[in-house]
Amino acid sequence: MDGLYLGVALFLLLNILLGMVRVLRGPSPADRMLAAQLFGTTGVAILLLLAEALAAPALRDVALVFALLGGLTVVAFVRRAWSPPTQVNKE
Amino acid sequence: MGIIEWVTTIFLLAGAFFFFAGTLGLLRFPDVYNRLHALTKADNVGLGLITIGLMLQVDNWVLALKLLLIWFLVLLTSATAAHLIANAALRGGLPLWRRP
Amino acid sequence: MSQFSLYAVISMLIFSIGLYGFIAHAHLVRKILAVNIMGSAIFLLLISAARRDPTAPPDPVPHAMVLTGIVVSVSFTAFALALTRRIYAETGQAYLPETEPAISAQKQDIVQK
Amino acid sequence: MNISAGGFDILLAAVLPLLAWYVLSTRDLFKAVALFIAYGLLFSLIWVRLAAPDVALAEAAIGAGLTGALLLDTLGRIGSRDTSGAASAMEPEGGPPDARES
Numbered sequence: 001m002d003g004l005y006l007g008v009a010l011f012l013l014l015n016i017l018l019g020m021v022r023v024l025r026g027p028s029p030a031d032r033m034l035a036a037q038l039f040g041t042t043g044v045a046i047l048l049l050l051a052e053a054l055a056a057p058a059l060r061d062v063a064l065v066f067a068l069l070g071g072l073t074v075v076a077f078v079r080r081a082w083s084p085p086t087q088v089n090k091e
Numbered sequence: 092m093g094i095i096e097w098v099t100t101i102f103l104l105a106g107a108f109f110f111f112a113g114t115l116g117l118l119r120f121p122d123v124y125n126r127l128h129a130l131t132k133a134d135n136v137g138l139g140l141i142t143i144g145l146m147l148q149v150d151n152w153v154l155a156l157k158l159l160l161i162w163f164l165v166l167l168t169s170a171t172a173a174h175l176i177a178n179a180a181l182r183g184g185l186p187l188w189r190r191p
Numbered sequence: 192m193s194q195f196s197l198y199a200v201i202s203m204l205i206f207s208i209g210l211y212g213f214i215a216h217a218h219l220v221r222k223i224l225a226v227n228i229m230g231s232a233i234f235l236l237l238i239s240a241a242r243r244d245p246t247a248p249p250d251p252v253p254h255a256m257v258l259t260g261i262v263v264s265v266s267f268t269a270f271a272l273a274l275t276r277r278i279y280a281e282t283g284q285a286y287l288p289e290t291e292p293a294i295s296a297q298k299q300d301i302v303q304k
Numbered sequence: 305m306n307i308s309a310g311g312f313d314i315l316l317a318a319v320l321p322l323l324a325w326y327v328l329s330t331r332d333l334f335k336a337v338a339l340f341i342a343y344g345l346l347f348s349l350i351w352v353r354l355a356a357p358d359v360a361l362a363e364a365a366i367g368a369g370l371t372g373a374l375l376l377d378t379l380g381r382i383g384s385r386d387t388s389g390a391a392s393a394m395e396p397e398g399g400p401p402d403a404r405e406s
Contacts, residue, residue: 001099005103008107012110015110015111015114018114019118028185030180031123031126034117038114038133038134041133044138044165045106048161049103049145052145052148060158064160067165068164071169074176082183
């Protein structure tokens with residue numbers, strides 16, 4: 001079973017590297033942040049799989065913190081950083 | 092390998108497939124809104140299937156509850172993020188993609 | 192090649208990249224990113240040195256130092272970003288005063304050509 | 305099992321210097337910050353591989369969440385165009401950084 005967990009985790013890591021293309025190429029900043037959000041979720045899945053494969057239960061807590069704080073960057077991006085093309089930023 | 096192991100294997104492979112589909116959609120779709128669609132599928136269904144597959148393997152119901160809590164938090168986060176980005180893009184006048 | 196030597200070589204590579212970026216770029220946010228990258232390379236070297244013998248449990252002292260270092264690097268980032276905002280509010284540009292005239296002279300040169 | 309674990313190490317070690325180089329050499333600062341967030345995430349995976357879950361926890365809490373939010377907030381204030389530096393010294397100027405009052 002450990003081999004299956006590690007294999008699926010490796011596959012998900014390859015998915016992250018594939019999604020990096022969208023960060024590099026994405027035309028608008030929103031595309032880049034969407035890719036970063038997907039990386040966060042994939043990282044949670046990888047951490048859960050590694051917690052089972054390496055028999056390290058502390059990694060589930062790391063995954064929990066990731067899940068809690070994954071939305072923080074997106075919220076900061078939308079509320080404070082991104083002013084879409086035609087919108088006048090009123091601050 | 093018992094029946095539980097087979098079910099776990101199937102769930103994990105299905106979750107990995109959903110993550111792959113989400114990444115592929117992020118790469119192939121033409122528009123922020125379409126990419127949001129692909130992304131939320133990967134977040135909700137992919138992580139959900141992997142979580143269910145792992146929940147079948149733990150022997151303590153507190154650990155299963157913790158996995159469920161992680162999935163619930165990711166659901167909440169991803170729904171909030173998708174709504175915020177779609178709302179900001181629509182209000183800011185980012186054009187919708189039309190089939191050319 | 193063991194895990195330790197692989198990550199030690201990689202950390203020095205990342206440190207060199209960060210140092211080059213710190214010297215070669217004038218924009219202050221880019222300099223802050225470069226300092227963060229250099230710091231993470233040092234953390235990587237310390238943690239991989241703590242696990243030099245894979246059979247024994249890792250050495251706790253470098254772990255404690257790296258934990259402290261992460262907190263210090265985050266507070267450094269916050270302080271430096273606050274200073275950057277202040278510089279931007281004063282001068283309208285996110286460059287240091289020493290580098291800014293050279294850049295505008297260079298741009299004048301390019302525009303004239 | 306050893307092949308998969310070694311594959312983790314090799315992949316992470318190959319990608320991280322490349323990612324650091326991209327963070328420091330792209331023109332658009334938004335892109336640089338998004339890449340930096342991904343870089344922090346991969347770093348916490350490295351710490352999991354090096355059997356340091358305490359460091360991974362600290363990195364996940366403040367490295368991935370707080371630093372990215374701080375950088376994005378500052379970029380929203382000062383604009384994301386970098387008209388200087390090694391990457392763009394030879395380019396013609398693409399317009400001044402917007403001098404918005406804050």
